Amino acid sequence: MSDGRIFDRENIGQGRKVTGRSLFISTSFGFFIWGIVADLGPSSLSWPFLSEISIHLKVFLLICAPIGTLIGNVLIGALADSVGRKRTFLITMLSYAIGIIIVSMSTGYWLFVTGLFIAGFGVGGEEAPSLSLIAEDTPVSERSRNLTLAPNFNNAGSAFTAALLMISPFIGIYEDRIFLLISAFTVILYLVYARLRMPESFRWLNLKGRSAEARTISNDLGIDGLETRIREPNRRFSFAVLAAMGISQYLTFGLMAFIIEPFEFGNTAYLPISLVALVGATIAGFVAVPLISKGRKNYTLFAYGGGFVSMVVILFSAAYLGNMFIFMPLLFLNMFFSEFAWASRTNLEPELFATQNRSTMIGLVRIFPMVAYIFSIFLTSGFGLEYSLVYNSALWALGLAAAVLWFIRGTETRNISADFIVDLPPGSNEPE
Template sequence: MFSRSLAMSEIIEIARISRMHAYTFVAVAMGFFIWGMLSTFAPISTLISSFIPKSMYVLVLTLPLIFALLGNFIMGVFADRLGRKLAFMITMLSYGIGVVLFMVSQSLPVLMASLFLTQFGVGGEEPALLALLSENFPVRYRGAVLALMPNFANIGAAVASGIAILTAGAFYPTKVAIGITALIAIAVLIVSRLLMPESIRWMEIKGRAEAARSYVSGLSVTNERFEPVVPSTGIWFRFAFLAVIGISQFLSFGLMAYILGPAEFPSLTAQILFVANVGASVAGFVGAYIVNTVSRKAYTLFSYLGGLVTMFLILPFASTSSLAIFYVLLFLNMAFSEFAWIARTVLEPELFPTGMRASMIATIRVLAYGTYIGSIFLTFSFTVFQYIIYNVGLWLLGVVGATMWLLRGFETAGRSLRGLDGRP
């Protein structure tokens, strides 16, 4: 048990893992799993739906992302003002309806409606999910949990693309199998989210200390003590750094995993999705261990340098005449992309105060989504060579950002986040 002199956020930082954490783990993992499955709906639809002419591929792939962008921003602000759990109720309703529409869609308008709803929902969950993880898990596990949970999105995308491969891209079997799998996951998600607690830190800063205390009253704690984060840069420098590495990773991953198939190799869309997400999934478990044991700053630079090198290696092999080598190199590049994603998802909630955490994460991701949408329009008519060179440039941007943070940033590994809220 704990001393009543401890603040709720301090108890969370040194707590032992409990049932509360288990419910949160399942709820967040399933949320990201569904995010991954639903992110494949648009590219898989271009593969299986005869009612989508190739001239409409770009719009099918990009218009839903505008709703993901809106979901990120609107629900990120909502989560900071009214709570993480209430935001989840809205997002689950949105993508639950969207999944049903996807299963019954036989025309482009119905399909687009399903994509709008699913993308608004999963886009809206990201900021609140990352904020909740950083706010409710002990310091000693925070890096690993922030790294591991988003990896379930890769697993979800691999499952959906694997289903498309197994059904040979047949229209009805593919949609029904993917849809039923997603609905089962949503059912598990609803139960786990009803059982998990609200963010303890959020309740504390909103003046709901007694409600927070009721959640943690049964927790036992360790004797660990963690020094607080000592911010050495302003919030807007942190924002700029995270925006740069976010644009680099989000665009390079999305363009290679989700857009390369429809743009350059339409018949290989499901296979490229599968290889990319399996590579990212495997790397996610490795990265979750590494990021929790080394300097965040060094880890970030390592991840982006690896992505840059492996993207260069892909350049001479991006063709159907060397598919085996291409798939191996794509697997490796997506592994480093996952390492870079881990760097982002760990650092985003670790660099902002509680009261603006979800909103700032949302704003960064709005920038990433916006540039991603523009990049799809820009690159869809590129040759394969031009397409890979563009991605090399994106990775180079990430290396610049990671180097900037290595030189001027501050360390967050193994540190208490109370320093971000101005508390010693």
């Protein structure tokens, strides 16, 4: 009898490892694909059939993927609250697979931007379900780590694309794009395998009345103890603060890492600048893990405060930024704080909304930064360098103000259950 019990415990422990690993890998690799798509538009401006296009076509190319990402966030985010987090990945994986094929094979402008839009829709659609799934299927003690590290693969994916396209002149554009296609599909095929083994959100299953299935998954994941539950924080206040933080972080990162160089420095310098920014952000994601695990409020204030100060330093150094030995280290530092702010968002967005509308609310919050980003690409295309830096400084000031407000009035979500105490409509199921 004792041997049987030991054998059962070993199997359960192994099951927890496999299930948790599949969840982390599937979401991380999904963000990696998003990073590839995010950098494809800006990096492709050095390709021969795109390098001589007009400023208007250049701006349109730069906004195609963000528009697709915006639509995917909203539509798939809402769908994930209705049909489940896992099922939506069938739509998203198919979308970005088709989009990447079109981008890799196209030789004309309009087919290329169509591929960018489709791929953007797919990767955008994964954001809200992925963050919801991580928050709901991860033990409280590990949640901040996974909500920080998995989205950080976005930076790694963009850095991979920037590095790959930087060597295009040496290996040839055609060979470069084929390698990009093979690399992306290798990741996608592994994603399919991991997602077949990945669990559905047991908290979402509980709400749908599938408590036996939910209990099995929660046991497999090792989430079988008591959790500290509180009432859902004020939704309007959370939404407003998160929208302001999102506008600040999303725009300052995108404009500094992807947009400012093609408009202000020229395409030939673009890829090294992008690569430095993305490597800095990727490293910062790992540094952020122990910091944010100590508490969200102090960390968020530090992230946006550091971002604002580093941006002001860049602004006052504007006259010297033509020297890459000055600009690159300052950009690297600023991207560190931008990633810290990104980690704050990827933790707080799923932690501040209830399970029954978590994915929908994440998608809705992101409307504001994404629309503002698209508008800002148009706006800053006519700015000079100094005005662009002033604009970025003002955006960081907005984020800092939101962080201060959150520090004063916000809810600390460290060690708090992802299941809030809420007033459910008749017929709904209270999480067990």
